[in-house]
Amino acid sequence: MEPVIKVTNVSKDYQSHQVLKNIDLTVNNNEIYGLLGPSGAGKTTLVKMIAGIETPTNGSISVLHSSMPSLNIMSQIGFMAQSDALYGELSGRENLEFFSAIYGLKGQKQKERIHQVSELVNLSKFLQKPVNQYSGGMKRRLSLAAALLHEPKILILDEPTVGIDPVLRQSIWDELYKLSKSGTTILVTTHVMDEAEKCGQLGMLRDGKLIASGTPQELKNVTSSASIEDAFLYYGGVQHEN
Numbered sequence: 409m410e411p412v413i414k415v416t417n418v419s420k421d422y423q424s425h426q427v428l429k430n431i432d433l434t435v436n437n438n439e440i441y442g443l444l445g446p447s448g449a450g451k452t453t454l455v456k457m458i459a460g461i462e463t464p465t466n467g468s469i470s471v472l473h474s475s476m477p478s479l480n481i482m483s484q485i486g487f488m489a490q491s492d493a494l495y496g497e498l499s500g501r502e503n504l505e506f507f508s509a510i511y512g513l514k515g516q517k518q519k520e521r522i523h524q525v526s527e528l529v530n531l532s533k534f535l536q537k538p539v540n541q542y543s544g545g546m547k548r549r550l551s552l553a554a555a556l557l558h559e560p561k562i563l564i565l566d567e568p569t570v571g572i573d574p575v576l577r578q579s580i581w582d583e584l585y586k587l588s589k590s591g592t593t594i595l596v597t598t599h600v601m602d603e604a605e606k607c608g609q610l611g612m613l614r615d616g617k618l619i620a621s622g623t624p625q626e627l628k629n630v631t632s633s634a635s636i637e638d639a640f641l642y643y644g645g646v647q648h649e650n
């Protein structure tokens with residue numbers, strides 16, 4: 409199967425600090441790929457480069473068979489950043505109208521999409537409220553809705569469920585599964601182990617290096633681990649330090 413995201417030997421330096429080192433990674437069509445790693449491992453930097461917002465210092469990235477960054481491809485990506493890029497003084501609906509306009513959605517189609525994505529994230533009842541009166545979880549959900557407005561082929565989510573309660577977290581994952589079944593490829597970062605288990609494929613990132621990748625089950629089998637957390641610790645070298 410041809411990968412829809414292909415990262416080849418990518419490194420990233422900020423001044424003299426190398427934050428990503430020789431990353432190779434592929435994501436296939438319709439897959440949910442999870443990037444798991446502790447804070448500072450380089451997850452955000454990597455997904456920003458895949459989304460075309462940052463450029464690698466070395467190496468190359470292709471998305472949907474085009475070299476990134478590409479404006480044309482960026483319009484086919486839904487990106488949900490870690491910090492919510494919302495307008496606090498505007499209502500939820502006005503925020504979604506603003507992002508719809510950026511994506512070129514107008515008239516009836518815009519109304520329909522706003523309705524659908526708001527239902528999806530359970531915010532329909534709160535669309536008239538100014539966003540600065542939303543809770544942290546509501547803002548995350550609105551950001552997710554905004555990333556879905558233009559029905560992107562590729563959805564990139566940076567820690568999407570931080571601040572979201574377990575019930576809603578599950579319902580968001582149910583939606584991610586549905587989106588993946590209907591043809592969306594999803595790349596999601598997380599530092600939460602139980603969330604990593606929900607991904608079809610997993611890449612473990614530590615200190616800027618991809619230390620292991622595979623299905624959650626493969627990673628557990630290969631390391632004889634009962635949990636993803638144990639597998640991660642194994643690859644992190646903890647076993648050798650004992």
Ligand SMILES: Nc1ncnc2c1ncn2[C@@H]1O[C@H](COP(=O)(O)OP(=O)(O)OP(=O)(O)O)[C@@H](O)[C@H]1O
Nearest residue numbers: 422427445446447448449450451452453454490599
């Ligand atoms: N614009 C920048 N300039 C300099 N250093 C940066 C910049 N952005 C990120 N870094 C550094 O790169 C490293 C990786 O950061 P990154 O945000 O990618 O990690 P992360 O795994 O996403 O962590 P978190 O989950 O806390 O966001 C960190 O050491 C961070 O300080």
